[in-house]
Amino acid sequence: MRRIMVVYGTRPEAIKVAPLVTALRESHHFSPTVVVTGQHRELLDQVNDLFDIKPDVDLGILRPGQSLGQLTELAVHGLDPVMARERPDAVVVQGDTTTTFTGALTAFYHRIPVVHLEAGLRTDDVFSPYPEEVNRRLTATLTRLHLAPTVGSRNNLLRESVPPESVLVIGNTVIDALVQASRMVVPQQDPPELDGDRPIMVVTAHRRESWDGGMESIGRALSRIATEEPDLRIIFPIHPNPVIRRAVLPHLRGHPNITVTEPLEYGAFARLLGRAHLVLTDSGGIQEEAPTLGKPVLVMRDITERPEAVSAGTVALVGTDEDRIVSGVTHLLRSPAAYRRMANAVNPYGDGHAAERAVAALDHLFGLGPRPEPFCPRPAGDPS
Ligand code: UDP
Numbered sequence: 495m496r497r498i499m500v501v502y503g504t505r506p507e508a509i510k511v512a513p514l515v516t517a518l519r520e521s522h523h524f525s526p527t528v529v530v531t532g533q534h535r536e537l538l539d540q541v542n543d544l545f546d547i548k549p550d551v552d553l554g555i556l557r558p559g560q561s562l563g564q565l566t567e568l569a570v571h572g573l574d575p576v577m578a579r580e581r582p583d584a585v586v587v588q589g590d591t592t593t594t595f596t597g598a599l600t601a602f603y604h605r606i607p608v609v610h611l612e613a614g615l616r617t618d619d620v621f622s623p624y625p626e627e628v629n630r631r632l633t634a635t636l637t638r639l640h641l642a643p644t645v646g647s648r649n650n651l652l653r654e655s656v657p658p659e660s661v662l663v664i665g666n667t668v669i670d671a672l673v674q675a676s677r678m679v680v681p682q683q684d685p686p687e688l689d690g691d692r693p694i695m696v697v698t699a700h701r702r703e704s705w706d707g708g709m710e711s712i713g714r715a716l717s718r719i720a721t722e723e724p725d726l727r728i729i730f731p732i733h734p735n736p737v738i739r740r741a742v743l744p745h746l747r748g749h750p751n752i753t754v755t756e757p758l759e760y761g762a763f764a765r766l767l768g769r770a771h772l773v774l775t776d777s778g779g780i781q782e783e784a785p786t787l788g789k790p791v792l793v794m795r796d797i798t799e800r801p802e803a804v805s806a807g808t809v810a811l812v813g814t815d816e817d818r819i820v821s822g823v824t825h826l827l828r829s830p831a832a833y834r835r836m837a838n839a840v841n842p843y844g845d846g847h848a849a850e851r852a853v854a855a856l857d858h859l860f861g862l863g864p865r866p867e868p869f870c871p872r873p874a875g876d877p878s
Pocket residue numbers: 505506509668698700731756757758759760761763764776777778779780783
């Protein structure tokens with residue numbers, strides 16, 4: 495058995511690696527070792543519990559108010575002895591966090607091949623998202639096998655002179671996770687507002703580049719929308735980061751149609767998305783999940799590394815400007831034609847089989863199987 499070390503640290507990484515950890519456990523050639531840095535704490539643990547993943551190593555590197563430099567230092571310091579001791583055959587990292595970059599860097603220092611899941615996303619602006627765009631580029635430099643979610647992300651890598659034979663398009667494992675979570679029977683944690691038939695708008699916001707003014711603007715926009723659209727229920731599972739809470743919460747008080755909750759466990763959040771009329775977010779993962787469920791997504795960023803969803807028509811960018819957010823939401827609520835156009839798009843991100851392709855790509859990396867067929871999105875209703 496080849497030993498594959500899977501390194502991750504935040505909720506979105508946990509959601510996207512969970513299907514791969516499960517597929518590795520079920521494979522005949524590989525045994526996974528799970529190492530979490532704990533860059534997020536409760537949010538990470540919730541997802542591991544849901545998918546029944548018990549980390550073999552938990553570095554617990556989160557400290558209150560720590561800088562990116564301190565996070566990087568603690569992650570490398572924690573990962574270095576683990577990789578020296580375990581000497582896995584490959585290290586898998588996912589996405590674009592500080593954990594992703596430091597996992598790849600430490601593996602490289604130990605000459606262990608790096609496999610990058612969700613490789614090749616780019617905005618070409620190093621400060622948006624910050625620091626994720628640079629984390630992705632640095633990780634690509636250190637990677638042996640690039641598992642790209644789409645043809646667009648593959649092309650981004652080829653433009654950076656990555657050899658084509660080291661890139662495989664597999665779709666995004668977030669769709670595998672969404673499909674698996676929606677099938678699970680989990681304890682009911684749904685917000686009570688899910689009962690009833692008033693339209694629901696789900697809101698999430700966490701991006702670091704919006705900490706400087708953007709979050710206040712989002713709060714003001716939500717307050718105006720709540721007043722102008724009294725029939726709309728706004729449900730906002732708020733990120734635990736105190737910087738975000740301090741900026742947004744004062745604007746949301748006194749609105750009976752705004753419900754602020756703690757972050758929802760993934761199964762409950764997937765159900766909430768399924769019940770939503772529309773989604774207002776700055777999240778990357780939600781831009782990929784919502785098309786599977788046929789939900790329009792307004793993205794509170796000026797730029798996205800997920801242009802496929804914008805081209806497919808299911809995602810539109812509204813930035814963090816108060817007026818643009820308000821007019822984007824009211825337009826969708828009042829124009830059934832605009833709503834239908836966004837809700838009926840093809841999902842460019844996956845078919846729920848990305849983790850299988852990732853394991854097949856690992857087989858190929860170790861000379862244990864043929865190169866797998868790439869993921870190719872099919873129009874809705876195409877049974878082939
Ligand atoms: N999510 C969740 N509970 C919540 C809010 C989001 O489980 O209360 C999930 C969501 O479905 C998506 C992921 O968390 O899969 C997105 O995380 P986030 O927006 O923090 O990160 P990003 O995707 O932008 O990296």
